[in-house]
Amino acid sequence: MIKVGIVGGTGYTGVELLRLLAQHPGVSVEAITSRSEAGVKVTDMYPNLRGHYDGLAFSEPDAGVLARMDAVFFATPHGVAHALAGDLLARGTRVIDLSADFRLRDIAEWEDWYGQTHGAPELLEGAVYGLPELHREAIKKAQLVAVPGCYPTAVQLGFLPLLKAGMIDPSQLIADCKTGVTGAGRGAKVGSLLAEASESLKAYAVSGHRHLPEIRQGLIAAHDGEVNLTFVPHLAPMIRGIHATLYGQLVAEPEADLQALFETWYADEPFVDVMPAGSHPETRSVKGNNVCRLAVHRPGDGNTVVVLSVIDNLVKGASGQAIQNLNLMFGLDEHLGLQAPALMP
Amino acid sequence: MIKVGIVGGTGYTGVELLRLLAQHPGVSVEAITSRSEAGVKVTDMYPNLRGHYDGLAFSEPDAGVLARMDAVFFATPHGVAHALAGDLLARGTRVIDLSADFRLRDIAEWEDWYGQTHGAPELLEGAVYGLPELHREAIKKAQLVAVPGCYPTAVQLGFLPLLKAGMIDPSQLIADCKTGVTGAGRGAKVGSLLAEASESLKAYAVSGHRHLPEIRQGLIAAHDGEVNLTFVPHLAPMIRGIHATLYGQLVAEPEADLQALFETWYADEPFVDVMPAGSHPETRSVKGNNVCRLAVHRPGDGNTVVVLSVIDNLVKGASGQAIQNLNLMFGLDEHLGLQAPALMP
Amino acid sequence: MIKVGIVGGTGYTGVELLRLLAQHPGVSVEAITSRSEAGVKVTDMYPNLRGHYDGLAFSEPDAGVLARMDAVFFATPHGVAHALAGDLLARGTRVIDLSADFRLRDIAEWEDWYGQTHGAPELLEGAVYGLPELHREAIKKAQLVAVPGCYPTAVQLGFLPLLKAGMIDPSQLIADCKTGVTGAGRGAKVGSLLAEASESLKAYAVSGHRHLPEIRQGLIAAHDGEVNLTFVPHLAPMIRGIHATLYGQLVAEPEADLQALFETWYADEPFVDVMPAGSHPETRSVKGNNVCRLAVHRPGDGNTVVVLSVIDNLVKGASGQAIQNLNLMFGLDEHLGLQAPALMP
Amino acid sequence: MIKVGIVGGTGYTGVELLRLLAQHPGVSVEAITSRSEAGVKVTDMYPNLRGHYDGLAFSEPDAGVLARMDAVFFATPHGVAHALAGDLLARGTRVIDLSADFRLRDIAEWEDWYGQTHGAPELLEGAVYGLPELHREAIKKAQLVAVPGCYPTAVQLGFLPLLKAGMIDPSQLIADCKTGVTGAGRGAKVGSLLAEASESLKAYAVSGHRHLPEIRQGLIAAHDGEVNLTFVPHLAPMIRGIHATLYGQLVAEPEADLQALFETWYADEPFVDVMPAGSHPETRSVKGNNVCRLAVHRPGDGNTVVVLSVIDNLVKGASGQAIQNLNLMFGLDEHLGLQAPALMP
Structure with missing residues (x-):
């Protein structure tokens, strides 16, 4: 039994870890702070966890307790993992960080977007970006994993096959994304009230969002060159779900079928589902579930490719992907704790 | 592996059976009609079931195929189980009927409320009402189980401890119930459109609802005498969930604590959760889950007892309870397929 | 043109006053604090008010400015109107208080429920309870009006005809009420987040809610004797609307038709709509509108009367009723500013 | 008093006409079929119209009755206005068609997208496309107006200033649009059920939507040349509202400020609101209201311009714009019937 701790367990990614781990046969949650x-x-x-964690209470973070764990998840605001991860790693505890602390390779860029000094630059080299579809082998050997953000997961999985195959112009990428309100966390903000956010839809942060550099970093690596991405996030009136609608311009008449390209690319991926040609994936089809469903379209056989990519922002976009990483890091079946179908309706 | 078939699988109770059974280690769904x-x-x-039932397609009902099953679920409109159950039972297949066909003991009453002739009166004597909290031992031996309706489950579980203990006046019971729209099924009805049912709340069927005789039958049996129940269902703007708010008049100053009465009554029940005194259970705390959560209140220490009872109408109110019955009928652990915590948020 | 000020204008009742007054031909909003x-x-x-109040900004409360108004609305937390109303009244400005400061006649009871010393007991005698259906003539002459709470409006309008006619037992009244989340105000509370309050329904404050003494006070006056009321509020996943489901026990076989009783009682009321027999009013049928729609049922011709009463909590339950009071106080057509039909769908 | 009739009044655009016209001082609805x-x-x-249209009942369409009207609105499926408009126009009744019957100038294109023979090609020349921001003078003299579709209104108003000024590349336009479910009408379709469409978001008709040729026609006219538009509509879980997110590529460094361009372009438009620089308009800010709110962004001062355009699909996207057209056709104040602020929250 792998003993895990969760730092910062009161938010939505924390409770989602608990919900999913309750079904994981190889993990025991020993501490939550x-x-x-x-x-x-x-x-x-x-109260949804009654009967599952009846003896567990939130505790003050205690380095000694955490260091007795095999792995610690950070479901914390930015900066906390910077402060605590080093000590845990030194004592042999693996760290899976759901915050943005170790996602960006460029320290200056991190500091620019997050408005504070990077607290653990010495750990960056060992940190692996936890997108299994790109870095599975590195994750298996990692001590420290930076779990990707929700938007970056949906956007990268949609663009990667096209960019890797050199089929779209990297200088003209558009990601029009829609998220449910859990993306804004459990903080008591007026804009997240039901009375404010339901029966409405709006864009936000059009001038720049913290996930933009993370997505760019991933796309640049995939393409092996500069990219130009316009990223517009929207708040949709629902609890969970991200729908990324991605637009790219074909650089040449594709020799291969786009559908086949995607199917081949993700043929062996347990948590990426390329839907049949012509599909329109719904976010509810992944509610509570770790799958990313994709569909690729080329409207009117024109120059523009449209990729539809849906995930549950709290699962494949956060806690589920974190568990997928844990499974890889500990040599377990990648599906453990993540088998239940989405809740639909 | 228990081989099961599902008759009438396109509705919400059908897909919910599939969703839950995908996590059941002892059951294989062999046919769905x-x-x-x-x-x-x-x-x-x-599409939420992609990866779980990839080889399964809906088929025409075929008596020969169904009779090869160990058990058949009916997730059908009224009357279908009447027509098909007898033959299956004769061939040794157990029947778990989610429709109302075998819920009422009184044939005339059934015919009155359902507007058609009862098609299988000869099977009624052998039918067991599948509320495990009342009839667990009979269910274990049953060949034919009538799974209770959603409202009847929430209301009976809330009233039973009080009625059995003789603490409330059976002539003045009120059940004010609120349901999500899946209670109305997957039929394309104008009143169930998002544009009609969201951002609104209304009562319906105040003059009489088909679940009234079913609830009355259960309460009469519990109380061993006539009861007078006012039952007012309401449609709430949500997908899943029933919240039953139950009102009873104390017949005498209770000797025992009401809280203790409920806790004792349900101490050994795996799927009834008596919450701490003063609680207000939320329907979302059982979303996708088979638990009924209860709280009992006595406002101002007055004469009126208020019981709050929440279930997921598609799980404990239908498909989950059906699987709980199957587990009992086949001598399995009652929890199988039903362990996952509710999805919250 | 009647000059009005609004104290505490940032909350939902404040913006709703602005929305409705934008269509009032006889009122000019001169200050909002x-x-x-x-x-x-x-x-x-x-931003919905762009083009309507382009020159208006929130200001610090200034007694001098407010005293130049013909009327001042208080859309404030408890206690503020206590502090400011006396001075305004002394200078001839009429006060319409949407808070609970002047609703309860019993000072001790007010202090008990609101947890603070009553700040203006000397004004209570002159305060009129602003339910036009009961106190229209007094409102016309009032200098200070206490606008009823949202639940009290829906519950009293539903029970009044029955109590006044002596048809139901005042010792066994039940009000099962459901509200949208704007009832909890615009404060940033976790429980009001879309991610917490949508897709769920729950009761709250079953042990006692501040609107209970207000409702009791009104019903006692109507009945001219003690009443016993069980009041259970519920939070429903919608923005606006209250649905009160009221239960009473008939004391005798009613000589008159209950439907006729209600129709007669409210025949001349501009904002109470007794719906046809058998109706089930929806909260959305009054969305944004000042009407209270009622339906009366007697299920199974039994002893229990069920009244369904719906209002928009922000309109007839707050700001619309406040404007109705203003119209009466200033001798205007009672409909001014309140004519627009509800928004449906 | 202008006498109007409504053909096909049971759908959402029909009831919305009634709701808005109830506040129009110069119009009397005499017939609704x-x-x-x-x-x-x-x-x-x-029932929201109780007290407003108490004497009005739906009637069979009767050419004689309709011809006695000053104007007739068609809120009908495609083809009905083709059949009836000619006769009405011949008898001097003005026709305002909310369907798509007269929107496309190209008959072959209309027949291709709508799958039937065009029933009134002889009327096309006299038909005016009822977007007042483009065709106000023609509308004033029109006998027959084709009210624009909902998406076409939001998209055209957002792109027009940029295209007219020659600032963006017409060969690379993208419109990513999100609509509430009333866009799908009041028909009882499974996909529009609350249980199917809430808590989810999806794209649809990516391969081609009937509003595409209508938008293209408008943009081609504006630009005076061919355009290439990728149009992806999405279904969002809300009742009303369209949010169009528009992407264009700058053809040259703009000499003028984009914000100033938009403000100047729409300076005199009563129903287009260019919001302050940096704004993110919410669909709820126009709920029930005829305004289109726009914001223009240039993220990172890059080459991509992003325009955010929101309307209420049933108001500026249908019935409100129809009334705006009627006001123009009859020489009335353009605001009549359309003054009420949006309902928010």
């Missing part, structure tokens, strides 16, 4: 809720039983805050 | 969708792959209609 | 948002343009916070 | 609901009172189907 929260400064603000220390002493509160987990099931008092999340 | 639908006259209207015969030939269509299950995953084409329900 | 907010300590936290002083200096911010109203249309920056509420 | 529906074959399926003939004889039914309008208020029985739409």
